[in-house]
Amino acid sequence: xxxxxxxxxxxxxxxxxxxxxxxxxxxxxxxxxxxxxxxxxxxxxxxxxxxxxxxxxxxxxxxxxxxxxxxxxxxxxxxxxxxxxxxxxxxxxxxxxxxxxxxxxxxxxxxxxxxxxxxxxxxxxxxxxxxxxxxxxxxxxxxxxxxxxxxxxxxxxxxxxxxxxxxxxxxxxxxxxxxxxxxxxxxxxxxxxxxxxxxxxxxxxxxxxxxxxxxxxxxxxxxxxxxxxxxxxxxxxxxxxxxxxxxxxxxxxxxxxxxxxxxxxxxxxxxxxxxxxxxxxxxxxxxxxxxxxxxxxxxxxxxxxxxxxxxxxxxxxxxxxxxxxxxxxxxxxxxxxxxxxxxxxxxxxxxxxxxxxxxxxxxxxxxxxxxxxxxxxxxxxxxxxxxxxxxxxxxxxxxxxxxxxxxxxxxxxxxxxxxxxxxxxxxxxxxxxxxxxxxxxxxxxxxxxxxxxxxxxxxxxxxxxxxxxxxxxxxxxxxxxxxxxxxxxxxxxxxxxxxxxxxxxxxxxxx
Numbered sequence: 001x002x003x004x005x006x007x008x009x010x011x012x013x014x015x016x017x018x019x020x021x022x023x024x025x026x027x028x029x030x031x032x033x034x035x036x037x038x039x040x041x042x043x044x045x046x047x048x049x050x051x052x053x054x055x056x057x058x059x060x061x062x063x064x065x066x067x068x069x070x071x072x073x074x075x076x077x078x079x080x081x082x083x084x085x086x087x088x089x090x091x092x093x094x095x096x097x098x099x100x101x102x103x104x105x106x107x108x109x110x111x112x113x114x115x116x117x118x119x120x121x122x123x124x125x126x127x128x129x130x131x132x133x134x135x136x137x138x139x140x141x142x143x144x145x146x147x148x149x150x151x152x153x154x155x156x157x158x159x160x161x162x163x164x165x166x167x168x169x170x171x172x173x174x175x176x177x178x179x180x181x182x183x184x185x186x187x188x189x190x191x192x193x194x195x196x197x198x199x200x201x202x203x204x205x206x207x208x209x210x211x212x213x214x215x216x217x218x219x220x221x222x223x224x225x226x227x228x229x230x231x232x233x234x235x236x237x238x239x240x241x242x243x244x245x246x247x248x249x250x251x252x253x254x255x256x257x258x259x260x261x262x263x264x265x266x267x268x269x270x271x272x273x274x275x276x277x278x279x280x281x282x283x284x285x286x287x288x289x290x291x292x293x294x295x296x297x298x299x300x301x302x303x304x305x306x307x308x309x310x311x312x313x314x315x316x317x318x319x320x321x322x323x324x325x326x327x328x329x330x331x332x333x334x335x336x337x338x339x340x341x342x343x344x345x346x347x348x349x350x351x352x353x354x355x356x357x358x359x360x361x362x363x364x365x366x367x368x369x370x371x372x373x374x375x376x377x378x379x380x381x382x383x384x385x386x387x388x389x390x391x392x393x394x395x396x397x398x399x400x401x402x403x404x405x406x407x408x409x410x411x412x413x414x415x416x417x418x419x420x421x422x423x424x425x426x427x428x429x430x431x432x433x434x435x436x437x438x439x440x441x442x443x444x445x446x447x448x449x450x451x452x453x454x455x456x457x458x459x460x461x462x463x464x465x466x467x468x469x470x471x472x473x474x475x476x477x478x479x480x481x482x483x484x485x486x487x488x489x490x491x492x493x494x495x496x497x498x499x500x501x502x503x504x505x506x507x508x509x510x511x
Contacts, residue, residue, distance in 0.1 A: 062309025
């Protein structure tokens with residue numbers, strides 16, 4: 001009887017073992033292609049590539065400079081190494097050279113703009129402050145149209161070429177103020193105004209905090225979509241309020257802002273432009289993975305690989321901004337290329353496009369949006385990464401997170417796809433704080449995805465937040481949290497995979 005029991009137990013154990021082995025085999029067999037190729041987004045690759053791009057040797061990757069060219073070549077060589085061919089010539093036409101989409105930029109160098117009247121002259125970084133010099137030539141100003149704090153500018157009636165004046169009533173926080181100012185500048189530009197003057201009492205703070213950033217050369221696209229010289233847009237100039245009073249009379253300034261918006265103020269001012277100009281070439285880098293049965297539709301992944309270069313002999317490495325996003329989409333490109341080589345390529349095509357000149361005003365992505373290699377009508381979505389390697393102060397003690405911006409602005413389906421990908425594969429906390437339409441920082445308008453969104457292409461901006469080293473020399477490799485960078489890259493990959501392989505194209509269902 002004991003022998004029979006022992007034999008029965010041996011049979012049962014053998015049966016259980018067989019079932020465990022079979023279960024493991026089945027589980028291995030049903031591992032999804034997405035999960036399989038996501039494993040190629042490795043810490044080792046992220047650390048190696050960022051170690052190169054954010055090194056001193058790459059000189060801060062300033063647009064048009066040696067370091068940016070080195071970075072473009074490094075990214076191109078990565079695409080070649082992982083088996084991604086150049087964009088087919090039938091698609092590229094004359095606007096792509098191999099893996100590059102080159103574009104010309106007008107570079108303007110100080111001497112800068114000045115503003116004179118009543119025997120006084122105001123100068124840059126003393127009484128005047130501006131981020132981009134778009135003023136084409138000198139002009140005499142005989143009238144200012146005054147619009148209070150600018151809150152009603154979007155509804156104003158303004159003659160093209162006007163010079164507008166508003167009062168700085170923006171938030172105290174610098175980043176929020178910059179968002180406020182950008183909104184006023186966009187409104188003035190949409191009206192066709194030549195110049196927007198903003199009377200401010202925070203000139204000392206701006207010069208101290210941002211002077212190093214704005215004191216160098218300025219850039220803009222040389223040509224527009226039709227091949228004509230690009231309009232520089234409205235010249236926005238912050239003017240120290242008391243100094244403005246010396247030009248037009250302090251009482252006149254106060255009275256002007258006390259009036260109903262839209263009133264005209266007679267003045268006699270000379271706005272002078274002394275910049276020297278030249279043209280340089282920069283490049284977007286294109287890694288194109290052609291799809292299968294839906295190859296004419298396209299998912300675009302972007303991150304800007306440029307940064308702000310060297311200042312006073314110190315390299316601004318830009319490890320987080322945006323080396324982190326650049327190496328993330330390089331790793332994602334490797335995963336998609338491997339999937340295609342193994343017979344699991346995407347149904348829709350995927351364009352992985354590190355762009356340049358973002359720090360100069362989103363210029364690389366603007367150029368692509370104006371002269372796209374593939375029709376924007378066929379572009380399903382843009383997934384854009386700009387800074388995913390750090391933790392901001394709001395999340396110092398929180399679980400792993402990422403800010404999601406713009407996901408529901410144009411397509412509720414895009415928002416749902418991203419949330420489902422996160423729930424199924426990654427498990428990050430998705431923070432929508434900066435997605436609010438009244439976000440004072442206006443981050444939705446401040447990275448490369450916006451040049452797709454403004455053309456009607458649904459877009460997501462992945463972001464980990466501003467930190468103390470933002471646009472400073474302390475944005476270095478040693479401060480990157482590579483485990484978080486990897487998790488965030490995985491979310492972008494899984495979202496892109498679903499967008500590229502789902503049966504139905506996501507719909508644009510929001511205005």
